[in-house]
Amino acid sequence: MIALQGKAAAVDRAQVEPPGGYILGAEFRLPMRVYYEDTDAGGIVYHANYLKFAERARTEMLRVVGVNQTNIRKDYDLLFAVRSCTVEYLRPAMLDDGIEVRTRVTRIGGASVEILQDVWRDDGCLAKLTVRIACLNSSGQRPMRMPQAVQAALKRFESETMATSVGGS
Amino acid sequence: MIALQGKAAAVDRAQVEPPGGYILGAEFRLPMRVYYEDTDAGGIVYHANYLKFAERARTEMLRVVGVNQTNIRKDYDLLFAVRSCTVEYLRPAMLDDGIEVRTRVTRIGGASVEILQDVWRDDGCLAKLTVRIACLNSSGQRPMRMPQAVQAALKRFESETMATSVGGS
Amino acid sequence: MIALQGKAAAVDRAQVEPPGGYILGAEFRLPMRVYYEDTDAGGIVYHANYLKFAERARTEMLRVVGVNQTNIRKDYDLLFAVRSCTVEYLRPAMLDDGIEVRTRVTRIGGASVEILQDVWRDDGCLAKLTVRIACLNSSGQRPMRMPQAVQAALKRFESETMATSVGGS
């Protein structure tokens, strides 16, 4: 059960960048591990933490196409704010699980975006999130038109089919 | 600033396992990104979250040498509990930073381990943690001798030099 | 601005129980403070944390009518699980804000409950949550009929009017 060789050797190399996920079709996928910090006394991932997982995935999705949220705040005086979020919990993730957040953009408006995010484990979909994001000026006071370049970046992940998801939700 | 080519292409591949860090000498290194969830209204990483980063790193360090905490609980009726923790905050990590937790074992006792963990950014060390871990039976009631195999796994990361760390702490 | 007298004196007394909120009509209200841990680098409460606030409020609502989740797990082999959650973010809460979660039950089914929760500050409603809770057996594997006593307790907070809430959501 406990072996010093094998897997350890395989990762015995420098890895300068934090893990950034990958693209499959129009979908961005970010694998992650469930740690103690994510779980609760019910033995499962605490329900609010799926929103954290989803936000990590949106951040890396944007980075992978060159959009860094710190930079767009400086360059365009723009920030993204979550306007609404719906989560459907299908099955619980557990400690030590390897999970993956799969993200796609379903609607790109002038000053808002709608994003679908599914949390997967190898045995199926665990949770489904629909997140509406607004673009605001950096003080957060009023809506702001998304810069062309940000819209173009988001289009990389746009998908019209919402029907690929699990179940009748 | 925003480019659809380049980096995106580079990661355009399947990545089945969550990121697991790497070994350098006797040190285990886990790179990670700072997300919104980690920061606070001061604009920096909330101080308690360095303990989360450190725990992620200890978990992956054990996994890389084949020790899965869920399994050892089942196989040996054993769990690890943090007995004490000292954190020294040198410089704050910020949103979007790429950081790395560097972990080494400084003392392996019969039923306890002492671990040193430094959080690095490319411009230097941000925080230093000393964590004392106890092995308990799975109900958490009494100390338990570490199985031989777990001790052997931890020895992979044992290092006698505590003097490599930054500053006079 | 800084005064040693006054408010300090007013609270200079023993307070054995943690704060438990209060009932107004059919509504349960739990006041709380926004701390650094709740905020993010945007200077506002991190969006996932409204789900934590709401869960605290549901816990105290049940306690106030004698339902302790640890006990019902033991006595009835029952646990509550969040099935779905919708959050609408209207205005951000900020560091040091005094806020209040106002909770009412909108539907009590045989094995599920629907709960509406609004987060208020003195200048208005900040966020609105709709939470669907399922009753499961304690292993979380299958739905379970709510005990009569728990149903009765929930009825204390049942309200048919969903129309009191802010805006057109």
Place this chain on the structure above:
Amino acid sequence: MIALQGKAAAVDRAQVEPPGGYILGAEFRLPMRVYYEDTDAGGIVYHANYLKFAERARTEMLRVVGVNQTNIRKDYDLLFAVRSCTVEYLRPAMLDDGIEVRTRVTRIGGASVEILQDVWRDDGCLAKLTVRIACLNSSGQRPMRMPQAVQAALKRFESETMATSVGGS
């Protein structure tokens, strides 16, 4: 086990302010409840969360003597930053526990403070924290002398006896 009368009636009144703790001698005490969000899959409070509990208590301790951290940032261009923290974990807190953080100031320097914080449950002390706080200018770049009024406020909680604490720590 489930009763609609009694405790519910007792709290059936408006409570405009969030709970703010109380003073006993030179000690500030903040009672709080352990919720699901605080626990982990080990069934106990996640070790990093004791730092959150302690920070809530320091915030309320300052508020009770009129020091509001948002205000001092504006008025004095000053912020408090945690420089180091040592936590000793004695016994775990569990879901639904009523706990209390007891805080006292052990050293007030020109630009720093040392604070001792114990987390109690009715059966004894669960954790002990020693926290060193620095006063910085609001950009966090350099140490700043504490204003007279803040020093005076902290003196309210100064205590020379560190020997009252549990155990040999």
